[in-house]
Amino acid sequence: MIPQIPSFKRDGVSPRHSLAQAASGPQTVFLASAVAILFAASDALVAVPAIRGQEKPLSDPWTAAQTIQPADLARELGEKNGTPPTIVYVGFRALFAGGHIPGATFHGSASTEQGLSDLKKWANEIPRTTSLIIYCGCCPLGKCPNIRPAFIALDKMGFKKLRVLVLPTNFATDWADKSYPIQKGM
Known part of the structure; x- marks a missing residue:
C-alpha cells in the first residue's frame, strides 16, 4: 500500500x-x-x-645565485677545510626543536614582528661578509611565511653572502628523509 x-x-x-x-x-x-x-x-x-x-607562488626576492640546494649544503657542511657557513633557521620554534640542521641557530619566526626583530638584533653583531644561509621548511618554499621576510631584512642589512636553502616541499621531505644530518632540541 x-x-x-x-x-x-x-x-x-x-x-x-x-x-x-x-x-x-x-x-x-x-x-x-x-x-x-x-x-x-x-x-x-x-x-x-x-x-x-x-x-x-609568492615572488622571490632572491636570485638563483642566492640559493643553495640541500645536497650542496650537506656537502659544504661535510668539508673539513674552510669556514662552514652560518646557518639560521627562521621558522617556528616547535619545528626547530623537533629537528634542524646541525649548528643552526634560532632567533624567532621571521613571520612575526618579534621574531624578525630578534633576527635583526642577532644579525647586527655579525660581519656583513659572513656566509649566511637561512632556511625554514615549515611548508613548501613557494608559500613559506618566514623565509621572505628574513631574506629581505638580512639583505637590507647588507649581507653580501646571503643564501636561501631551497626546500621545495618541506624540511622533513627535502632534508631529513634524504638522510642529511639532523640535530634535535634547542
Whole structure:
C-alpha cells in the first residue's frame, strides 16, 4: 500500500493549484533568471586559479645565485677545510626543536614582528661578509611565511653572502628523509 499525503486546502485552494499558478507568474521568470546567473557566475569563478587553490607562488626576492640546494649544503657542511657557513633557521620554534640542521641557530619566526626583530638584533653583531644561509621548511618554499621576510631584512642589512636553502616541499621531505644530518632540541 502506498502512503497517502493528505491535501490541505487554504482558502478553498489546494497547494498543488497554488504552485501551478505561481509557476506561471513573473516571480518564476525572475527566479529562473537568478538561478541561471548564479550557475554562470559559479562557472566563471571555477576558472579563476586562485579560487581553485592554484594561486601563483609568492615572488622571490632572491636570485638563483642566492640559493643553495640541500645536497650542496650537506656537502659544504661535510668539508673539513674552510669556514662552514652560518646557518639560521627562521621558522617556528616547535619545528626547530623537533629537528634542524646541525649548528643552526634560532632567533624567532621571521613571520612575526618579534621574531624578525630578534633576527635583526642577532644579525647586527655579525660581519656583513659572513656566509649566511637561512632556511625554514615549515611548508613548501613557494608559500613559506618566514623565509621572505628574513631574506629581505638580512639583505637590507647588507649581507653580501646571503643564501636561501631551497626546500621545495618541506624540511622533513627535502632534508631529513634524504638522510642529511639532523640535530634535535634547542
